[in-house]
Amino acid sequence: MRDEEFDYIVVGAGSAGCVLAGRLSEDPATRVLLLEAGPVDRSLWIHLPIGYGKTMWSPTYNWCFETDPDPNMNGRRIYWPRGKTLGGSSSINGLIYIRGQREDYDHWAALGNAGWGYDEVLPYFIRSEGNERGASAFHGGDGPLKVSDIAAKHELIEAFIGGAQQIGVPRTGDFNGAEQEGAGYYQLTTHKGWRCSTAKAYLVPARHRPNLRIETDALASRLVFDGRRAVGVSYRQGGQGGDMKTARCRAEVLLSAGSIQSPQLLQLSGIGPRALLERMGIPVVHELPGVGENLQDHLQIRLGYECSKPITTNDQLNSWLGQARMGLEWLMYRTGPLAVGINQGGCFMRALKDANGRPVAATPDIQFHVATLSADMAGGKVHPYSGFTMSVCQLRPESRGHVRIRSLDAAEPPEMQPNYLSTELDRATTVAGVKAARAIAQSPAMRPYVKREVKPGPEAASDAELLEFCRNNGATIFHPTGTCRMGSDPLAVVDARLRVHGVAGLRVIDCSAMPTLVSGNTNAPAVMMAEKAVDMIREDARAAAAATTTSETKT
Structure with missing residues (x-):
């Protein structure tokens, strides 16, 4: 032309x-x-x-x-x-x-x-x-x-899904079907x-x-x-x-x-x-x-954990042998961590509860992104230990x-x-999301995989301390x-x-x-x-x- x-x-x-x-x-x-x-x-x-x-x-x-x-x-x-x-x-x-x-x-x-x-x-x-x-x-x-589906189930994601079920969130095979609520594996644009x-x-x-x-x-x-x-x-x-x-x-x-x-x-x-x-x-x-x-944007709060088993992507990336295996798996089968990206599992749930313990929202108000690796921030260098991350975000923020x-x-x-966090609902829901992540990490299904909570760590116990952690560490989830x-x-x-x-x-x-x-x-x-x-x-x-x-x- x-x-x-x-x-x-x-x-x-x-x-x-x-x-x-x-x-x-x-x-x-x-x-x-x-x-x-x-x-x-x-x-x-x-x-x-x-x-x-x-x-x-x-x-x-x-x-x-x-x-x-x-x-x-x-x-x-x-x-x-x-x-x-x-x-x-x-x-x-x-x-x-x-x-x-x-x-x-x-x-x-x-x-x-x-x-x-x-x-x-x-x-x-x-x-x-x-x-x-x-x-x-x-x-x-x-x-x-x-x-596409994620080809292989991961032991850590299975434990997360089991933990979510133990706190009342059902397992799902499709977040984009009749109902969003549930825990399961994400599908990817791959x-x-x-x-x-x-x-x-x-x-x-x-x-x-x-x-x-x-x-x-x-x-x-x-x-x-x-x-x-x-x-x-x-x-x-x-x-x-x-x-x-x-x-x-x-x-x-x-x-x-x-x-x-x-x-x-x-x-x-x-x-x-x-x-x-x-x-x-x-x-x-x-x-x-x-x-x-x-x-409007989704504010991401990342909870970092050290894993008690050497089954994380950190372990593969921190080893020349692990890197070689990852590369070989992708070259031969187009599968493995190189074909998946960062987050494999997730969860949509109602985290904020009223004084009687009932969910405030009629539909999920929190989303989880679960990664089989850990770093100081999204896309950062992975930690030298076996690690994983649970990120939570409030789905419908009022902040403008x-x-x-x-x-x-x-x-x-x-x-x-x-x-971010300029309304009371946003602050309360975000803290509730962090507490829900902790509840899953402490569930019988996940407890064997959690060596320690790195972030926020045991020093953040009260709602006020968790909110301060969110203010100091929260980041965009790119929306x-x-x-x-x-x-x-x-x-x-x-x-x-x-x-x-x-x-x-x-x-x-x-x-x-x-x-x-x-x-x-x-x-x-x-x-x-x-x-x-x-x-x-x-x-x-x-x-x-x-x-x-x-x-x-x-x-």
Whole structure:
């Protein structure tokens, strides 16, 4: 394609953007440009599931953001990795395939977002999914996003599941079926021992289509408007010294830069809170006070244990023989720790109890990620002893933060303030999650495997001491959402068809459009949202064409 005009420009080749580009370009008459700020996803560490530990710190493939000091976390800055390559965060994430709860999506619909109830989004989860178990009422068997079981049961995960059962949580074989509650093994977005990012799932089949152009190292700096209609994108290619280019579109700009950079780009382009835009000297295209507000994230609390048996991934990684065995197992069978990543088991349970010992929430309010290794933080160097980790997070936090620009340069990170643990419910539920993890660790099934609790340790006994541990050690579990939320109230940014309020030709399609955070990992919901958006985009294009034809006929 020689000229720079397209039908659709997709900004961001992440979990949602790859879906949009792949699906929209299925129509050979539709010209699509996909802009990605990062490089091509060539690194072996992207495609090898355990490579998560490497890409977690890679400035080449990761934005390596940090939040502003959070007063609720004793003034700490929290490291926020976000993907910067084809596939975005789906190329560097923990691979876990979780959709959330039926009630999450029914709540979206109840907030006034027609078409987003569970029964209406389930077909899009199914369309996207290629589950190795095959098709069923809840799963797709031939979709592009491959989903696999963990091949071998692990003694430590079995003990965890048994311990969860002993405190009243049932064993489950499917967190994405009729009920989420339970303990079991996660399914992963892997295929035959390799990561299945959305770049692998949706772009690889599409990349040679003549109607799709993929530009990498292309950082969008501004949206281009004709009045209040988005007509293009200005972007810099090749880093700070690179050329500024402008691409124009006939139909729509589709913003899929994620919950940090989608609101950042809107604000840089004159869409956002008036006071912020005027303070930054940006002409106001359209005032939308909710752009960058409503930031939500899952706060992860990691409990570390020394294991009494040498059966952990620490033991394998700390031994040359163990490393050789891991490599040989992957090379020969595409199985073992290299094919799994970090977290194998999990649990969804109701941890917060009232004064009578009854669960406060009607559905699970805590999620566990259980790893057969231990380190000081996610992606860090493993400890020299046999270790494992139980991480807990509150599923539906009330705390709300914000994202606000502080520079006119799109390459400069905006202000990111999560305001973790700023409500009493969040504090109480998080402490209850830590106590639930301790209860499982102390269960008869797990007791033989626990040599000692390293973190928080016996010195943290009271609720106040556990809360202080959470403030001093809590970290993101990588699910920022909500900063361009869907709705119809004055603080909403997009409508139920993901169109930005007050302007034409512009949609936001990524996790920033979630009105509330889903109860679980966010990659699968992001893919679902993009699949649904493609249908809405096509429907709206057909309706517009029909209206034009009718008008011309009358004329």
